[in-house]
Amino acid sequence: MKGYVYYSKAESVRNHAFIDDLIIESEKIGIELQLLVEDEKPNSDADFILFRDRNPERATTFELKGFRVFNRAEVNRIANDKLRTFELATLLGVPAVPTRRIRSIEEINSYPCVLKTVDGHGGNEVFLCTSTADAKLFFTKFHDRKLIVQPFIESGARDIRVFMIGNDVVGAVKRTGHGTFKSNYTLGGSVEKYILSSWQEKDAQTISQAIKSDYVGIDFLLLPDGRWLLNEIEDPVGARSLYVTYELSVAEKLMGYIKVKISRE
Structure with missing residues (x-):
């Protein structure tokens, strides 16, 4: 059995220890696992691609080429x-935490609230706002992104x-x-x-x-x-x-x- 584990270039460096662990454990059970990075092309005889990126479009491309992708593109999406x-x-x-799309500061009903980019991760694009001034800073920083608002829940x-x-x-x-x-x-x-x-x-x-x-x-x-x-x-x-x-x-x-x-x- 052959397969790939796919990462972006930056994340492949950051997660090298886990990648090594995946390759070692794969070999133990008869799977030939190789690292696939960025725009590298997988061989068509691979049985699967373990997809470790935040990129549903690329996952969809692999699926359309006939690869079994773990997780499916829809899960990533x-x-x-x-x-x-x-x-x-x-x-x-x-x-679930109440969540809604927001396009302007005027749509914020009360403070404190939590503003997020819809596709951020790792907590880096999440801000607790206690005033309109805080919200303005967030909107200025992420003016070109899709944003959501949530109530602050203790x-x-x-x-x-x-x-x-x-x-x-x-x-x-x-x-x-x-x-x-x-x-x-x-x-x-x-x-x-x-x-x-x-x-x-x-x-x-x-x-x-x-x-x-x-x-x-x-x-x-x-x-x-x-x-x-x-x-x-x-x-x-x-x-x-x-x-x-x-x-x-x-x-x-x-x-x-x-x-x-x-x-x-």
Whole structure:
């Protein structure tokens, strides 16, 4: 069995350790896995492409050429559009952070609020605005982007990231921000292992089943009263927080899953 793992050039450097792990675990189970970067062309005899980029158009191109892509282009499209993610949750009946498209400051009903680019990731294009002046700065910086607004919801800067391979929960972590309302581990937040309740696992599986995902992270804000609200779906999802809280190889589980899927299709 042959396959590729696709990354942008910059992300291939940043994620070299995970790429190495994927290649090693693939070899153990008889998969020849190669790195595919930027505009490199895959050989037509490859059985699959593990797609690790935020680029649904490129994923679609691979699909149109007949490759089995993990995750599908449609998963990439939904996960990298926060408004589509909210609309999906609404259709599924999964509680989510209220989200709407915004085109001008006048459309903001109250402060504080959270402004985001619809396709940002890693917490870098997320701003807490407490006044019109804050909102003006955000609109000036991202004037050429599609923007959304959400109410500020007090969560103690805590959220839960659930890692899903297929419809199975691989693990979950609680992330807590320090000195900011953002909980992202890569922005300096702390992380710890988290055990899901049965209803939390059901919410995560409802989403993964609906979008037919292969490997995603699903982020929920954890509220003080114990409830949670879907915030984002991450594709591609980074596994750094999972590696430091669990004694498992995400690469081993992911490549094993892919081998089974390809064998059955």
